[in-house]
Amino acid sequence: xxxxxxxxxxxxxxxxxxYVFQKKESAWKKHSIADADAETxxxxxxRGKALSQLDELYDKALSQVGEENAMIFxxxxxxxxxxxxxxxxxARIRTEMVNAEYAVTVTGEEFSATFSSMDDEYMQARAxxxxxxxxxxxxxxxxxxxxxxxxxxxxxxxxxxxxxxxxIRMDKSKIMAFVTRQGxxxxxTAILARSLNIPSLVNADIRIDASxxxxxxxxxxxxxxxxxxxxxxxxxxxxxxREAMQREQERLRSLIGKDNVTKDGRSILLYANMGxxxxxxxVLENDAGGIxxxxxxxxxxGREDFPTEEEQFAAYKTVVSRMEGKRVIIRTLDIGxxxxxxxxxxxxxxxxxxxxxxxxxxxxxxxxxxTQLRAIYRASAFGNVAVMFPMIVSVDEIRRxxxxxxxxxxxxxxxxxxxxxxxxxxxxxxxxxALVSLELAREVEFFSxxxxxxxxxxxxxxxxNQKLEPFYDAHHPAVLSLIEMTIQNGHKAGIWVGICxxxxxxxSLTETFLNMGLxxxxxxxxxxxxxxxxxxxxxx
Amino acid sequence: xxxxxxTITDPVGLHARPAGLFVKAAAAYESGITVKNLENGxxxxxxxxxxxxxxxxxxxxxxxxxxxxxxxxxxAAELEAFLKEKL
Numbered sequence: 150x151x152x153x154x155x156x157x158x159x160x161x162x163x164x165x166x167x168y169v170f171q172k173k174e175s176a177w178k179k180h181s182i183a184d185a186d187a188e189t190x191x192x193x194x195x196r197g198k199a200l201s202q203l204d205e206l207y208d209k210a211l212s213q214v215g216e217e218n219a220m221i222f223x224x225x226x227x228x229x230x231x232x233x234x235x236x237x238x239x240a241r242i243r244t245e246m247v248n249a250e251y252a253v254t255v256t257g258e259e260f261s262a263t264f265s266s267m268d269d270e271y272m273q274a275r276a277x278x279x280x281x282x283x284x285x286x287x288x289x290x291x292x293x294x295x296x297x298x299x300x301x302x303x304x305x306x307x308x309x310x311x312x313x314x315x316x317i318r319m320d321k322s323k324i325m326a327f328v329t330r331q332g333x334x335x336x337x338t339a340i341l342a343r344s345l346n347i348p349s350l351v352n353a354d355i356r357i358d359a360s361x362x363x364x365x366x367x368x369x370x371x372x373x374x375x376x377x378x379x380x381x382x383x384x385x386x387x388x389x390x391r392e393a394m395q396r397e398q399e400r401l402r403s404l405i406g407k408d409n410v411t412k413d414g415r416s417i418l419l420y421a422n423m424g425x426x427x428x429x430x431x432v433l434e435n436d437a438g439g440i441x442x443x444x445x446x447x448x449x450x451g452r453e454d455f456p457t458e459e460e461q462f463a464a465y466k467t468v469v470s471r472m473e474g475k476r477v478i479i480r481t482l483d484i485g486x487x488x489x490x491x492x493x494x495x496x497x498x499x500x501x502x503x504x505x506x507x508x509x510x511x512x513x514x515x516x517x518x519x520t521q522l523r524a525i526y527r528a529s530a531f532g533n534v535a536v537m538f539p540m541i542v543s544v545d546e547i548r549r550x551x552x553x554x555x556x557x558x559x560x561x562x563x564x565x566x567x568x569x570x571x572x573x574x575x576x577x578x579x580x581x582x583a584l585v586s587l588e589l590a591r592e593v594e595f596f597s598x599x600x601x602x603x604x605x606x607x608x609x610x611x612x613x614n615q616k617l618e619p620f621y622d623a624h625h626p627a628v629l630s631l632i633e634m635t636i637q638n639g640h641k642a643g644i645w646v647g648i649c650x651x652x653x654x655x656x657s658l659t660e661t662f663l664n665m666g667l668x669x670x671x672x673x674x675x676x677x678x679x680x681x682x683x684x685x686x687x688x689x
Numbered sequence: 690x691x692x693x694x695x696t697i698t699d700p701v702g703l704h705a706r707p708a709g710l711f712v713k714a715a716a717a718y719e720s721g722i723t724v725k726n727l728e729n730g731x732x733x734x735x736x737x738x739x740x741x742x743x744x745x746x747x748x749x750x751x752x753x754x755x756x757x758x759x760x761x762x763x764x765a766a767e768l769e770a771f772l773k774e775k776l
Contacts (some may be wrong), residue, residue: 224709227738234739263743272745279739426700460749463698 150380155328155350157373158339161398162391163326163348164384167377168304169362170311177250177291185243192238192249195289200229202285210317214341222317225282234260250287257283281312298323305366309357311338321345326368328353328375350375401678405436409681411663413688418669419677420476422649426464429471431674436681439476439533441597441671442649443468445521446484454492455517458524465528476533478597478671479525480576481550482517483507483539502602502611507540512549522557526568535572537597542581547592576649578602583631590642597671598635600650604628623652633665640666647671656683663687690757691765694727695772700748707776712738714771720758722768727751 182188203226210219228234234256241252257279265276297318298304303325308315310331316338325347332338332351342349348370355361355375367376367387371394376383410416420441421432432440448456448464456464469477484493485506498504511518525536538550551573561568577583578599590596601612607628610617632648639646647669652658654672659680662670672680699707715722715735724741725732728750733740735754746752752772756765 220709224738227709227712231737231739233734233737260739263739267743267745269745269747272742275742457749459696459698463700463748466698467700 150383151377153328153353153355153375153377155353155355155373155375157370158327158342158349158351159347160370160394161346161348162371162387162394163305163368164387164391165303165305165325165366167307167361167364167366168298168300169357169359170298170306170308170315171357171359172315175250175287175291175293177248177287179251180248181246182242182248183246185246188242188249189239191290192242192253192286195249195286196229196235198289199282199285200226202289203229206317213317213321214345218341221278225278228279228282229286250290253283253286253290277310277312284312305368307355307357307361316341326370327351328355328368330355330357401682404678404681404685407681407685409438409684411684411688412686415663415688417663417667417684418647419681419684420478420647420649420669420671421674421677422671423468423674426467428674429468433471435674435677437475437674437677439478440468440472441478441647441669443477443479444483445479446482446488449482449484449490449493450488452490452492455520458520458527461521461524462527465525465534466531469528469532469534472532474533476535476572478535478537478572478574480537480539481508481521481525482511485510502605508538508546508550509540511538512546512553515553518550518553519557522554523561526554526557526561526571527566529569529571530567532569534569535574535595537574537576537595539576539599540578540602541575541589542579544585544588544592547575547589551592574644577635578606578650580607580631583635586635586638587641590639590644593644595644596635596639596646597669598632598646598648598650600628600632600648600652603631603650604652607631623655624658628652629661632662636665636667645669654680656680659683660687690755691761693754693756693765693769693772694751695754695769695776696751697746697748697772697776699776708738708741710775711771712736712741714768715764718756718758718760718764718768720756720761720764722757722764723755725753725755727753 203222207219207222210222237256238252241247241256242249261276261279264279265273267273298320300323303323305326305328306324307328310329311327327338327342327349329338329351330353339349339351348368350368350373353375361377364378367379367384369387379387408416409419418438420439421435421437422442423429423432423440424444424447448461465479483506484490485495485504486501489495495505525534528534538547541547554573558568572594574593574595574597575582575589576599577586577596579602582589583603586596604623604625605612608621608625610621612621636646645668648662648667649671653670654676670680712735722735723732724735724744726744726746729745731744733744735741754765754768
């Protein structure tokens with residue numbers, strides 16, 4: 150039994166035989182030619198055939214994986230019509246008097262090198278595209294066929310790397326998983342694996358060798374491992390896990406499109422929490438009714454300087470447009486405490502959780518706050534946007550934040566920049582906010598209870614401190630009664646109330662929350678369907 | 690000659706797919722069109738996809754189109770609209 154590790158593209162377990170996919174070796178050699186015109190014609194003929202192959206592949210991909218993924222073959226077609234590329238090949242044939250195979254290969258490598266030298270993972274992946282189109286022309290020149298998969302049963306495809314044209318030609322019903330030694334999360338193999346919904350590993354630490362061909366193996370996307378020739382016990386174990394995952398997955402997928410209604414007719418909004426713009430894929434995939442918490446600080450973390458208004462606008466706009474009118478609640482910057490970025494130049498604090506963070510930074514550094522609000526309001530022209538302020542403890546803070554909002558709206562009016570109706574709300578995550586929630590509710594249109602901080606502040610227990618674990622009670626009655634109080638006060642003032650902390654996903658509390666009259670639960674996308682399932686079983 | 694400046698808002702920048710659409714759009718005009726990435730000063734013929742991709746235009750980068758030729762007015766206006774809508 151051998152175990153290899155890779156970057157997992159998709160969860161899930163595949164068990165089957167390995168199929169080592171190796172390209173047919175090209176046999177051409179560089180040689181000189183006598184007639185450059187004839188060689189150019191040879192190249193042009195091959196290029197013509199390559200273009201019609203790409204047309205065919207495009208159509209095939211369109212029906213198999215959709216327009217978004219098929220577009221790559223259109224791009225390949227355009228690359229094969231790129232005048233710079235064609236000029237370079239022809240010049241090489243004519244000046245060096247060499248065969249077309251050589252001219253195409255060397256030119257392809259040259260152009261590919263430009264892309265692979267760029268400091269951008271996405272562009273580096275494009276280097277493979279240039280090699281792919283060059284390889285296609287060379288294979289045609291040589292009279293080689295493109296190999297598909299030659300197997301009667303579904304297999305785990307093991308390859309050094311796969312080009313889009315290779316993967317698209319493979320019979321998808323014969324692929325149960327991909328494992329490649331190269332490739333990235335942006336590679337076409339990864340994209341294809343996602344769209345086919347099969348487990349895959351890229352960047353695997355395995356040396357590809359024909360001897361693996363036909364061996365039994367397990368790909369476990371959950372742990373990111375490939376097990377070659379698993380022993381009996383491991384195999385049995387993985388089979389069990391696979392079955393359980395499949396059954397559970399199928400059951401949950403069947404809930405897509407269904408309501409979040411209990412058996413006795415009570416319904417609740419089920420939204421998703423997200424941070425990075427790409428998370429929207431997961432949000433949509435899991436059928437969330439909206440985004441209940443967009444952690445905007447992800448736009449600020451892991452960089453050297455503040456994100457500009459344009460950058461933020463682009464990110465919000467993307468998310469808001471993709472949600473197509475479903476509510477998107479953007480939490481304004483919640484930085485400080487455990488989330489830090491150097492360029493904010495925050496002081497080291499004795500007690501960061503009780504320190505200078507979130508709305509406290511925003512209200513004292515209005516230039517940061519305004520830039521963000523401008524970006525959010527501009528994005529609101531593209532869909533249904535709500536804003537919530539974190540770490541509120543008083544009415545005054547809300548009023549000050551709203552004053553900045555008014556300034557921003559006035560500026561945008563003056564600049565003739567459109568914006569939509571934006572609901573304003575707050576996070577209730579301090580005991581103070583819960584206790585004065587009736588007053589706060591009169592100032593805003595919704596509450597979202599942040600149970601992580603609310604619990605830590607109520608119990609005076611630092612959740613990062615492992616020593617305190619025995620004292621920590623997530624279901625402490627004090628926390629639950631603050632939650633209940635907040636819901637009641639919100640409803641008294643006529644606003645809706647949700648929960649976006651970890652407790653929202655705690656199925657043992659779902660019924661309690663429903664009984665309290667909660668309006669919304671916002672959880673990480675992967676919990677949505679589980680929670681829907683739970684809700685639909687409540688009541689009788 | 691007409692020039693157009695635009696800041697890319699698409700999260701992946703002017704990469705393969707959007708670059709392809711852009712080059713297709715640009716190729717429809719008779720005018721010569723140059724696109725410059727103001728971030729790194731590189732410029733390219735807007736009708737050549739590999740060169741456009743090699744500009745490495747990312748989200749937040751400003752680009753400048755220079756359009757010169759018989760249909761420069763309409764090309765500049767339409768390409769600007771295209772950028773605003775798609776990128």
